[in-house]
Amino acid sequence: MIDIVADMGEGFGSYSIADDSRLLDLVSSANIACGFHAGDPQIMSKTVKQAVEKGVGIGAHPSFPDLVGFGRRKIDATPWEVTTDVLYQLGALSAFTKAHGGKIQHITPHGALGNLVAIDRNYANAVLDAVESFDPKLIILSQPDEFLFAAKERGLKTAAIMFADRSYNDEGRIVSRSEPNAVLHDPEIIVQRCLNMVIEQKVTTITGNKIKVQGNALLLHGDNKGALELAEKIKASLVDAGVEIQGIEKQLFL
Template identity: 55%
Template sequence: MTAKIDLVADLGEGFGAYTLGDDEALLDVVSSANVACGFHAGDPSTMDTTVRRCVARGVGIGAHPGFPDLAGFGRRAMDLTADEVRTAVLYQVGALRAFAAAHGTRVAHVAPHGKLGNLVAVRPDYAAAVTDAAAALDPDLIVLAQDGELADAARARGLRVAIVGIADRAYRDDGTLVPRGEPGAVLHDPAEIAGRAVRLVTEGVLETVGGGDLAVACDTVLLHGDTPGSVAVARRVRAELRAAGVTIETLRG
């Protein structure tokens, strides 16, 4: 049984005059944030504001690099070379590290976003590219990943890995996520999501779309800040985890 967990949400995903999700409210609930780095969402001002708010609340800061796809929110496949993935991750995480340094803190982890996050779990070349970028920037960076190629590559390089359980997404029996274009891929009911989160942390399993239990020994529970009703979901998840005796804290404690 896992007695503690890092409760993470994807934040800073507005752009310019446009906002997405209620970051202020979510920052009062989560213990860490995956901060958009400008390629799928976010911009310099949003990144700066998000980091400042995280510091004010003691929320851990993670980089959330994605494909250069603002129009598609980083959720479309792009035919990039492995080296293009490596340099894109270097650029994005490096930018967030600059804002963290300006606010007297550091980026604790890196968590690939969207389609890039899906592909690094199954493509060894992309997994190696992200690992190379993380190791070059800071060998103390924690790599957030699902079980798969990225987790394996990061461990092989001596990087610390934290397995992520995604409470508000549906899983297939093979451990991959149900694609967002398919019905039921994104969950919305706070009670259902909270129940899945508690099972993830206390039992190490979650139910797949096939009806079976999938083993997921997670270190973090992820929620999506852009999902409608995300604040209510996050509050319910936090409350039920606490009621189950789980300590919520950042990966670095």
């Protein structure tokens, strides 16, 4: 059983990155940009509306306030700034989920913020403070990292995520985009690796070693060339192998 999730709503104004409408037909959950690294009121509303209509679980994808850098630049923010920035973004997304009859299912930080919560408890706790004050029932979706560990210590719901097209290091973390070969592009390799991660719970690292990996969700990216066709192949291969596609919320309550 696996949740297929993708980042969405990451356009801005007249600019779009991915075909979210088609991608929503393939996934069971979506991480929706909340306006700080991408997204605007119109895009957020449209993406949320379509997700609700298609029964796709909605996740908040907050980031540092960095539209120019797409949220991938580190900002030296205080814990209070991080907490209030995340609360602001949760509030914005919540307005659209309420308007369209949905709800926020989970939260997973984007870009540099996501990288920092994974290794720094100060950032992790700042985001979790926002979650607890907003809605402690939200699922924390992340790698097995400091963010996930801190959430478990607080008694929050957690789910682990695996990456379809990102390289892993021997410690089980994804390789930084600043490093060579951090992103995989060969469709056959990506499809087989997804099958291995979901069914065998193993992944080959960037150094060629096989390590154990386990998760409730598989993240696909819809902003690369041929991404939709690849997403279709991945989903079809999983289903053919007997894997049930099921949202994380339903998984945790089975």
